[in-house]
Amino acid sequence: MTRQVLIINITRMGDLVQMGALLNRLQEEWPGASVDLVVDRRFASVAALMTGLRDVIPFDFHVLIDESRAAVKDVVSLYQEVNVWVQPLAERRYDRIINLTFNRPSALLAGAIGATDIRGARSAWDGGMVVDNPWMAYFCDFHQFRRFNRFNLVDVYALGGSGPGLFAPLRVRIPAEDRLWARQVLGGSSRWIAVQAGASDGMKAWRPHLFGLSLAQLSKQWDGGLAFIGSSDEEGTIAQVMQAYREAGGRNLVKNLTGRTTLSQLAALLAECRMLLTNDTGPMHIGVAVGTSVIDLSVGHVDFQETGPYGTGHWVIQPELDCAPCGFEQVCAHHACKDRISPDLVADLLLHMLKGAPPPSRATGVLLYRSDVDEDGLGTFRLHAGTESVRTAWYAGFWRRYWYETYTGVGSRVPAPDGPPPDEQQARESIQGLIPLLTAACRKAEEIAHLAGRKTINISEVTQLQQQQGKEKERLVHIGMGSSATAPVTAAFLRQLQNDNVKGLDRLAHHHAGAYRTLLTRVLDIERRCFGSNSNDSCPLPGLRPPMRQTGSTQHVA
């Protein structure tokens, strides 16, 4: 029987391209599966470039927002307009819905369409929001420890939406007529680079005049053409780039294609270019997907570890600043990160990629990364120049392996970080402070579950225990969140508590007890990983010590 999968991916152009690995993985898991996609109408043309989709269901969510908010249409009309495309989806009875749009409306949509297996944000039975699937939950919570994240969204989508598998590069189709068009536009020459100087959000756009200066510097040693791409809204930005370019002596041939290409033409154009110099934008992912090497200028709130160019052969320049990358809700007055990237460095990197010159070996104020595929077949970035914080690097490596093994059940081939954590004492204190609290919390949770499972429930007794449990939870969360060694698993614990999509007091109590047990198991596991053994060899609770499995020269938790 052919499996049917629905992907809900509404918010960004880049997200659509980044689900390429997921589409491959689904075919590995369920050969011949029919995969449909709900997408915002603005991005339907991107979806048309993807392979592996059966139906693309576009809907104009922005018009829905405008019309519902200003009461342009009454509630019956609004409902009917949405139901006309939701109802048929519900009738298809999907085997799986993968919601890659992590917000409440998409969660409710997934719930309204319904499937036995929903991954990502979904509505709980009472209309609340839960996030099913550990990888999708990870995606919701990792922003709290962003510096430690080493998973590209491409892999999170693939692992969460399907499961582990072989590395597959991103790919999009290019219609033949668009290839022809692109070759004609570029005069049949391959000596072009594309430049994406604008961005949908000004926060993540490098300074236009610095683009101009770096391109002028490049032009002193390379005589190829520059093709500016972007939307028509970015014309002003391009004008600034070109002005700076000319004033700095840039004389190479320039083509301004901003706002003058369809998406498929853009893809074709990027495929014909030697490389793409870009901000973190949708066209960057398209460039990657057509096999064009990319230099990603990672400024503002973007974190290349999450959304950087996927696969091998790309470069990332990341400003080295305490506040970089900043939070998504940040309103920044200075944009100082943008001034850390020097035009000379960018020009040197361009020359390396175009003419085989040695790559820059030193970088002041920035970190330089080269993209790669790691030992587990996931996208990664290897530091080429600059110095990472020892603590960040250690914990990033630690959590990369930890979550991969925990959520896939497969031992990681990525080398473990050397030695104990750099903040060893603090880590030990946190872990050793948590274990007894967690042990007691587990007992209490079990007791509550036992009481809730009785035929006659003593509500006041249960309530009292829950109140005590609440206070204890606050304390252990405070400790857990205070250390890099335990904060991520504490966040996962809170998420697991929130994901209580069960009915009935007894089931709820069992769910919570399970969350406490999981946290304790994980903290014990972390202790072993960090320090080689548990501080107290006799396991605090029976059945809690997980069996060890040998993989290579390192022991892993099964």
Place this chain on the structure above:
Amino acid sequence: MEYLQHNLERLRSRCPALVMAVRESAGNVLTVTPSREGAPSATYQGQWVHSAYDPRTEARSWAEQQVGEWKRGELGVVLGVGLLYHIEALAQVNPDHCRLAVVVPDPSVLKDALGARPLGPWLNTIIWVMGTAQEMAEQLASHATPLRFFTYGPAARVHAEEHQRLEASLRRIVAAQAGGRLHVAVVGPIYGGSLPIARYAVRALGELGHRVTYIDHSVHHASYQAFDSYRDERSRLTVQSRFADVLSLSTMATIAEDPPDLVLAIAQAPLSLAVLQHLQKKKFLTAMWFVENFRHLTYWQQLAAGYEYWFVIQQTECIDALKRAGATEVHYLPMAADPVVHRPITLTADEQQEYGADVSFVGAGYANRRRLLPQWLSKEWSFKLWGNEWDGAADLSSVLQRNGARIDTDTCMKVFNATAINLNLHSSSGMGLDAHPDFVNPRTFELAACGAFQLVDERTLLSDLFSSEEMVCFRSPDEVPSLIQTWLKDSAGRRAYAEAAQRRVLREHTYRHRMQDLLAAVGLHQPDRIGSILRGERSATALQRRTDSATELSPLLSRFPPGQRVELKDLAADIQARAPGRELSREELLVLMLDSYRAETRDLL
């Protein structure tokens, strides 16, 4: 003649009265001239009513542009007869076979059209609306369906005045029928003469039963005034302008928190063009009541295209100027009075002594007033002058009260009530009477509402608002002293006029009437939106009647009182309130999903 007979014969069985009227009419309003393509076209007073090249193609193109807005169940109403090409085209592209009506202010034009070319069976599908403006309005209203207007400009201009009268009649009918409750956000100015107007509008809308959010920028007046301290005028203007931009954004933030059905700005409300354009893009309806003299305050030029609806206190010249500047919908809406504020009051003896006089004038010291008022002083009567900005008016210093201090509304009402003859002289930039005496100032209505007698300079728009038995006017400054003499001797006469004017104001010229009219005008032009809300079509009962293709919604709607307006947020709130501990159905999840989108605000600011 042949075509005329043939076409009339087509119509005879369905529309005998129309056929008779056409036969009896003179015709020859339009000059029928062959087009380049061969089909007949026409001119009116030398201007083409249809294309000189290809009237059919032009008409089809026009019809295709119109049809997008036409919803099922709406009666399409065409203004402009011409040679009927556009009506024929509209009938052909008619979606869902909606009914189509044509307004025929003068059967002569229809005679020209019917005589120009042979017309097909579509002619019999048209509802022909004929008669006086009131009769036509009643015919259209009697269909009891939303009306969707289509104006074919070149043909409509032949009967522009009749169409205006039709619209005014329709607005009155719609206003009288309106029962639904709107949410209106009223945006007031920071300070100035239109500030009290904003407050009167807010009260009136509330009294009509609508929910009003008053975005009161007068709280920022002190800050705005503080910038007056800059010696450099350029600095002052720059800072005040930026301040107004910030207030504009704050208006947007208020709207984002509680989106209204209509944003109504009163003159000088700080709403920048950029914010207005953003509101339009986000599908909010915006209206401006421009209670100013368009010749003196010209900022409307920059904002003309920013508001969807303009309401003005002047007529043709002003309306045309706004349309040339980019406004699409401009309507006449004169000033008014608020009977809660402007009312007869009983004064104590002391108050009568303090505020009373034979003749009074309340107002600011504009140039023409400084020149004219001294001519109206006399030993024969007592005169009191109230108001500010009279510095240097030496001729009036003997009658100026309270050293020219600004007086508040309460004091103003006492003066009106205590005075035998209130002089009402419209301000002017010149030295005499206003050279363009069109609009009627708020003072005229306020005095009348107080039951106070006034002498007012004649205005061209006054006679539509008050009759000669309700208002005494003067055409030249020289008339005033003798009018004062005459009316001072006739207290009964003064009382009769004042009471008649008061009755007229209460009957037709309160802010309630104006707001009703304003909403009716917007409702007529937005029949599926404001119009449908005013008609009560978004009540629980009315919505339930429409759930045939979504029957699962009916039980959710039945939880609301039958006459209550129910919007998406109300349905969602009800579901949320009942959600704890209950498994939600698919339709409930879908409603909550829609509401989650509705609650989005990040794109607004």
